[in-house]
Amino acid sequence: MNMKEVLTSVLFVVVLCATAQAERYQPPEPIERSHFIFFLDNPVYVEQADSILNQTRLKLGRLLHDTLDYKAKVYIVDDVGYFKTIIRGSFPDWGAAAAYPPRHLIAIKSPDKFNPGKSLAELLAHEYTHLVIASRCGFYRPPRWFDEGMAMMTSTEWSWSDNLTMSKTAVFGEFLPLAEIEKVNRFNEDRAHVAYSQSYLTVRYFFDEYGINAVNRFLDQITAGKSIDKALVAATGSNYSEFEDEVEIYLSKHYNIVTLYVDTMYLWLVLAIVVIVGVFLKYRKRRHYYRQWEEEEKLHSTDFDYGDPDNPEQLDDDEPWRH
Numbered sequence: 001m002n003m004k005e006v007l008t009s010v011l012f013v014v015v016l017c018a019t020a021q022a023e024r025y026q027p028p029e030p031i032e033r034s035h036f037i038f039f040l041d042n043p044v045y046v047e048q049a050d051s052i053l054n055q056t057r058l059k060l061g062r063l064l065h066d067t068l069d070y071k072a073k074v075y076i077v078d079d080v081g082y083f084k085t086i087i088r089g090s091f092p093d094w095g096a097a098a099a100y101p102p103r104h105l106i107a108i109k110s111p112d113k114f115n116p117g118k119s120l121a122e123l124l125a126h127e128y129t130h131l132v133i134a135s136r137c138g139f140y141r142p143p144r145w146f147d148e149g150m151a152m153m154t155s156t157e158w159s160w161s162d163n164l165t166m167s168k169t170a171v172f173g174e175f176l177p178l179a180e181i182e183k184v185n186r187f188n189e190d191r192a193h194v195a196y197s198q199s200y201l202t203v204r205y206f207f208d209e210y211g212i213n214a215v216n217r218f219l220d221q222i223t224a225g226k227s228i229d230k231a232l233v234a235a236t237g238s239n240y241s242e243f244e245d246e247v248e249i250y251l252s253k254h255y256n257i258v259t260l261y262v263d264t265m266y267l268w269l270v271l272a273i274v275v276i277v278g279v280f281l282k283y284r285k286r287r288h289y290y291r292q293w294e295e296e297e298k299l300h301s302t303d304f305d306y307g308d309p310d311n312p313e314q315l316d317d318d319e320p321w322r323h
Helices: 001-025 043-064 080-087 120-137 144-155 160-171 178-186 189-210 210-225 228-237 242-253 257-299
Strands: 030-032 038-041 072-077 096-102 105-109
Touching: 001 030, 038 043, 043 072, 043 120, 043 144, 043 210, 072 080, 072 120, 080 096, 080 105, 096 120, 105 120, 120 144, 120 210, 144 178, 144 189, 160 189, 160 242, 178 189, 178 242, 189 210, 189 228, 189 242, 228 242
Parallel strands: 038 072, 072 105
Antiparallel strands: 030 038, 096 105
């Protein structure tokens, strides 16, 4: 058998196995609620998911002055092949969830089978935000940093690890140009972490510095087909380059060598506490063992009299002076 025949045979087996697996998997049936349609391999998530999404819906209504005019379809599935079929496109291996606005859906890898690294609540709120932003902007798309930053802000995903990431990024001068974040799906996991964290802080700055009305003026301009540069001028008075400089100054003030030192000190403090607790538990376990051993010694005395070896029938006279 030549190499071509071998490769053909291997490919045939792979396709056959994939087909068999696809045939075994049964897609979930729809479960309809007031604002959402759920497709869940494990229906136990339906109430939790519906509650989280309704809270997110209200929050985005206040922040973006808009809600969806359709029922979003929400998939939480166990089968990775079916997941890829739903989203219909390339997807990074580190990704756990995706929003697909043209089909009005969210797809999430089920926490029953995968380890997404984030809670189901965070994933649902994050992806639903993408749907709302897409609806808010109509035929046009806002910059990726706004889309991802807004999704992180809505889902309150910020954590100590994000703080540490941004402190390291600031110290080593590795802030990303905002336009480069458009390519985040092609980044490796570490670079993507920087992109998401920086996006969140940029949107946070936008809201804190200019307010909700300015953010919505920016989105109104995007919806009207204006460039990002003109939309930012209308909303903030700064063009894209000037706004990016503002953000970098803001980031440098809040993340630097001091915050890196504090963040790493926090890490060492946590590790020290873990070690101390571990030593204490080990000591307590050993102490319990010794106490148990002493109690057993009391119950099983080793002070025996084995008699006179020359005359086994006679007991040893340990106190001859009494005669």
